[in-house]
Amino acid sequence: MTGVSGKKKILIIEDDSHIAEGLKLNLSLKGYDVLIAADGPAGLREWREWKPDLIVLDIMLPRIDGLSVLRSIRLEDERLPILILSAKSEHEYRVKGLSYGVDDYLSKPFNLEEFLLRVDRLVTRAAWSEGESPAGCLPEGSVYTFAGNTIDFVTFTANCRLGRVTLTEQEVKLLKLFIANRGKPLSRGELLEIGWGYTGSTSTRTVDNFIVRLRRYFEDNPRKPAFFRSLRSVGYVFDHDS
Amino acid sequence: MNRFKWFYHPVFIFIFSIVALAASLVLYVYWYIGVSTGLASIIKNYNLDPNQFFEVNTWVVVLVLSILVGIILIGVFVIFVYNQKTWQLYRLQRNFINNFTHELKTPVTSLKLYLDTFTKYDLPRSEQIKYVGYMIQDVERLLKNINRILDLARIESGNHWKEFVIMDLVNAVQKFYGNNADLFRNCEFKIHNLAGKPLHYPVNPQLFEMFLMNIMTNAVKYNESDNPSVDVRFIPRKKGLQIRFEDNGIGIEKSETKKIFRMFYRVGQADDTANGSGLGLYMARQIARIHKGEVTAESEGKGKGSVFALTLPMRGEVEG
Numbered sequence: 001m002t003g004v005s006g007k008k009k010i011l012i013i014e015d016d017s018h019i020a021e022g023l024k025l026n027l028s029l030k031g032y033d034v035l036i037a038a039d040g041p042a043g044l045r046e047w048r049e050w051k052p053d054l055i056v057l058d059i060m061l062p063r064i065d066g067l068s069v070l071r072s073i074r075l076e077d078e079r080l081p082i083l084i085l086s087a088k089s090e091h092e093y094r095v096k097g098l099s100y101g102v103d104d105y106l107s108k109p110f111n112l113e114e115f116l117l118r119v120d121r122l123v124t125r126a127a128w129s130e131g132e133s134p135a136g137c138l139p140e141g142s143v144y145t146f147a148g149n150t151i152d153f154v155t156f157t158a159n160c161r162l163g164r165v166t167l168t169e170q171e172v173k174l175l176k177l178f179i180a181n182r183g184k185p186l187s188r189g190e191l192l193e194i195g196w197g198y199t200g201s202t203s204t205r206t207v208d209n210f211i212v213r214l215r216r217y218f219e220d221n222p223r224k225p226a227f228f229r230s231l232r233s234v235g236y237v238f239d240h241d242s
Numbered sequence: 243m244n245r246f247k248w249f250y251h252p253v254f255i256f257i258f259s260i261v262a263l264a265a266s267l268v269l270y271v272y273w274y275i276g277v278s279t280g281l282a283s284i285i286k287n288y289n290l291d292p293n294q295f296f297e298v299n300t301w302v303v304v305l306v307l308s309i310l311v312g313i314i315l316i317g318v319f320v321i322f323v324y325n326q327k328t329w330q331l332y333r334l335q336r337n338f339i340n341n342f343t344h345e346l347k348t349p350v351t352s353l354k355l356y357l358d359t360f361t362k363y364d365l366p367r368s369e370q371i372k373y374v375g376y377m378i379q380d381v382e383r384l385l386k387n388i389n390r391i392l393d394l395a396r397i398e399s400g401n402h403w404k405e406f407v408i409m410d411l412v413n414a415v416q417k418f419y420g421n422n423a424d425l426f427r428n429c430e431f432k433i434h435n436l437a438g439k440p441l442h443y444p445v446n447p448q449l450f451e452m453f454l455m456n457i458m459t460n461a462v463k464y465n466e467s468d469n470p471s472v473d474v475r476f477i478p479r480k481k482g483l484q485i486r487f488e489d490n491g492i493g494i495e496k497s498e499t500k501k502i503f504r505m506f507y508r509v510g511q512a513d514d515t516a517n518g519s520g521l522g523l524y525m526a527r528q529i530a531r532i533h534k535g536e537v538t539a540e541s542e543g544k545g546k547g548s549v550f551a552l553t554l555p556m557r558g559e560v561e562g
Contacts, residue, residue, distance in 0.1 A: 018379070087344045112362065
């Protein structure tokens with residue numbers, strides 16, 4: 001995961017250019033390779049392309065907010081250390097961030113020394129487990145079963161009423177998102193932001209088309225869905241009897 | 243505990259007290275009639291003079307009772323409305339504190355970060371100068387935020403804005419743009435004067451500038467277009483002058499065009515992505531009012547740009 005120069009890579013997703021540059025300066029002086037992304041979509045793009053070893057994330061970001069960025073990353077990578085650095089210090093935000101899988105949370109204004117030590121520690125810890133096989137994002141393991149349907153997140157296949165089908169990457173992401181939020185309504189905007197990394201202005205029809213596909217795979221009667229239900233003026237909710 | 247929360251809800255308490263009051267009125271009347279019929283039969287049985295006891299007619303008693311209950315009802319209603327207003331203000335204030343502390347914390351964080359860095363490392367002079375430049379900008383940002391609060395307090399206090407100066411508004415807008423060009427980088431800015439002549443109006447220069455700052459920075463701030471643009475149109479109307487600020491920004495939902503002028507109101511509070519204090523448009527509206535004018539928002543909907551129109555009355559227009 002380390003760069004060509006052997007340095008560890010840190011991605012800073014922060015919209016305030018002064019803070020971002022100040023962080024970059026300090027992390028560079030500590031020997032890290034640092035990149036700055038100024039908004040949510042740019043952050044997600046750099047995470048995919050540049051493959052950082054750690055992400056420093058702000059919550060109040062333009063276009064896609066930090067918590068959605070975090071959830072989007074966690075759908076695919078459960079292990080990447082992420083540290084939230086936010087002016088939101090209320091415990092509800094800390095709890096929210098931690099429940100979405102952030103590794104550490106610092107509120108602004110912060111102590112520089114503390115920040116650098118936490119970053120060092122997170123990078124070191126991540127290095128220990130680098131060799132191990134990566135686990136899926138679901139605590140139950142790589143296979144999820146509900147109402148006679150089985151989804152395998154390693155082979156990207158599902159056993160459902162249509163028989164054995166191969167799932168696309170996007171379908172798998174969407175399924176993971178629904179499973180992680182079982183019983184909780186997700187708006188089309190949220191699904192787009194987290195599942196696709198789009199901003200709200202993009203057509204939400206994309207989401208609807210994918211839901212149609214998921215229903216065709218898993219619903220006994222796709223016209224009267226029991227698992228992927230629509231909620232009027234809210235979005236969709238996934239749930240099933242256990 | 244949550245299941246019983248509705249029990250304490252003001253609307254429930256309000257309805258409950260109205261029902262209780264109405265029930266008590268019915269009971270008063272019912273009992274009164276019961277007692278008076280009883281009394282009437284006693285009078286009849288003992289052959290007493292009815293006029294001795296029934297000087298006041300029944301309907302008068304009912305009327306008086308109803309009026310009293312009516313007064314109590316109005317009282318309850320007034321208390322209810324005030325209570326609701328207090329809660330609304332409390333929520334607004336909390337919202338404001340949350341948003342505004344963010345605005346204050348960001349520059350403070352940046353300042354602290356660079357000061358910590360300077361204590362930790364001995365940076366080359368050229369870099370030091372660059373970062374000190376950042377710090378100066380942060381101090382200015384802080385100052386700007388503090389001034390906004392002070393401005394708001396002054397606007398609210400009202401009476402200090404009697405000094406109106408007659409100036410050419412077209413020129414004023416042009417000058418404002420010139421002085422703040424760094425705020426409108428990468429933004430296309432055009433003035434269209436449909437009158438074709440300078441438009442002299444009495445305005446308070448400080449307030450007018452504050453108005454322009456709030457309206458025009460919004461046009462840039464809430465803009466995701468690749469080529470942001472602001473068009474300022476001066477349109478002489480029968481009743482006065484309209485100045486339209488048209489942008490190609492993110493637009494406003496139809497249902498929000500009125501609400502956005504409320505104090506501390508912010509669009510999309512649930513998942514805030516843009517920074518703001520929720521004061522800018524409120525202040526703009528107050529400023530328009532001080533000038534006896536009006537400011538309204540129009541938009542075709544989300545993503546279709548928005549128009550903020552300032553209408554100033556004819557009163558006091560001076561031919562230039």
